[in-house]
Amino acid sequence: MDRKIYMDHAATTYVKPEVLDEMLPYFTDKFGNPSSIYFYGREAKEAIEMAREKVAAAIGAEPSEIYFTSGGTESDNWAIKGAAFAGKKKGNHIITSAIEHHAVLHTCQYLEKLGFEITYLPVDQYGLINPDDVRRTITDKTLLISIMTANNEIGTIEPISEIGKIAREQGVYFHTDAVQAIGSMDIDVKSLNVDMLSLSGHKFYGPKGIGSLYIKKGVKIDQFMHGGAQERNRRASTENVPGIIGLGKAIELATATMPQRREHLTRLRDRLIKGIMDKIPFVRLNGHPTERLPGNANLSFEFIEGESMLLSLDLKGVAASSGSACTSGSLDPSHVLLAIGLPHEIAHGSLRLTLGDDNTEEDVDYVIEILPDIVERLRQMSPLFAEREGELKNV
């Protein structure tokens, strides 16, 4: 049996055929440049405005507050650098967390080199940020708070509603990286008091190469891509029309089907986590038991290397990851797992399985069925495990 199971939806997703169908005409027939004044240009312009309305509707924003970018990383960079440079006169302090995506962390590190002060808030054992920590850290020099809506590795959902309230009370801009959250949880930027929000098409069955930044009306951030007057003169570049259309359709679909998706993914996730933990000893669940993304299962298996587990799973047709895709190539353990207090050796033995609309109960059962043997085999090769077994026998 040549089984192929994709359980890495947090890294990227396929494009849904109904999304692609809407994009296709804009490659060939309706290919105009939206800045052109003739029909093809106007047609493209109208189409991107409709997509803008869809994105706005999905997060409770006004269409004029939605700006298209090349992806979540660009959105994060724009929000953070833009707010930092625009706010230089007010202060130089930014608050973020230790478990943000690298698009946020590395941008903050760059700003540190330029003289900005960054507070990286710690998280508890579940990956939760304490809103009181945010409140305590704010000074009169604080320009921006950037806290992710939900973590990409361990799936923990952060208390951004409370953080938003604090930010609003203190008059500090609040940016949230919602790349992993869109399509999996309700987000309303107005009630959450969010000033800026990043999202990315390819995490919810839209195309790669397109994302969006919500910028609340009146929020002042510097421009970052200079050129033509596109995106209300705030983000230059010929608009990626098919990408924008795809993003609009994908977010509309993701929002419309959210209740079913949440139900489906939560059921599969819980079955997966329970199945694995029941069958395999020395396993711990990373992230919060309940405040977590419906599709995220992140587990640490003591005594083994996550990468070996990935390769074994891959040979059995299961695509998974050890952390975020971006750091897959690196040998350092995940900064997120270290931040929740995992020792290096346990962080190394982590497996992230992220479920998607296409996954079934059979997929989950298949993983539960094959994983114990894989773990067992890898543990037999592990000197640490032998030691541990020895200890247990001696007791």
Place this chain on the structure above:
Amino acid sequence: MPKEVYLDNSATTAVLPRAVQDMDECFLRSYGNPSSLHQKGIEAERILKHARHIIADSIGADDKSIIFTGSGTEANNLAIQGVAHAYARFGKHLITTSIEHPSVLNTFKALEDEGFSVSYIDADRYGNIDIDDINAAIRDDTVLVSVMYVNNEVGSILPVQDIGQLLKRGDHRIIFHIDAVQAYGKLPLKPLIPFADLMTISAHKIHGPKGIAALYIRDGIRIKPLIYGGGQERDIRSGTENVPGAAGFAAAASVLSSESAGYLSDLKQMLAKGILEAVSNASINGPDVDKGAPHILNISFNGVRGEVLVHALEQEGIYVSTGSACSSRKQKVSHVLKAMGLPTASCESAIRFSLSTLNTQDDIEYTINAVRHIVPSLMRFSRR
């Protein structure tokens, strides 16, 4: 269906069916994240690598010198901001021309606000620049020269090869960036590689998709990233790679042919000759017809507002523009034509025809005929 003639290929082009096919594959099946370790990731990585190779090959560069970006605008921003910031301690003087694309000009303006000093070299009435002016502008603290190869509005070919040679001869190292977006696929770029340190090319001007472009970066040139994050693209441009975009870009690049220049040039000369014969008020802006880029023809129709003519031609199914698409929604006159010293009346009556290899002689004849009967009627209208 009434005849349609699309002559605005410098604004954007239709994506080749073959490119769409390759992208489809990436959207639906090879959709992995190239950074992932599993088969889906490896498959995506392989597609990306292959695309990079084809694109590198199309300009005679090494694969590893190609960095994918989200647009030509981003590539220009990355090149100029990236070099200015990386080399600021060696000097803060930069040189460009006054007829660059807005993504170059506005980036330099932003750098001026940061304290950099920029020399803008003026163009002559043909839309060309004098290399002596560049030479004269060079100072001890000059770190970057950025010049476009082909002007997007009038099609003039700027002497980038000579500039490259000049910079190589200089006493100190000056980094040279070429915006080759309009030249790519029309003029050979390979001869520039020995002189260029950075070069921008974009997919959607060569029948590839929007949302993907590339910056050539010569080995050894340091550049500060514009976008930080996961460290993709050799740590120069973070963000999950746009694999379908890269695949579509490569499909379009792989069918570029050195023969297209001759074909385009014939069409352009036919169009110019036909229009000049058909109406009495037409005059060519920019280089002589046989001198400029083979695909861009800019003509002023004296006494007719460009925008009015764009709409009148649209009624006949002909799509052209008044200048670059980026500025066509703004009411102001083209900075390029103004820099060339054209009188305001000529600027306001200018039309850009831009060709692609998908255009035919039939398209050109149809356009000449349309101009022949539309322009005189608009002139009568404008006199009243």
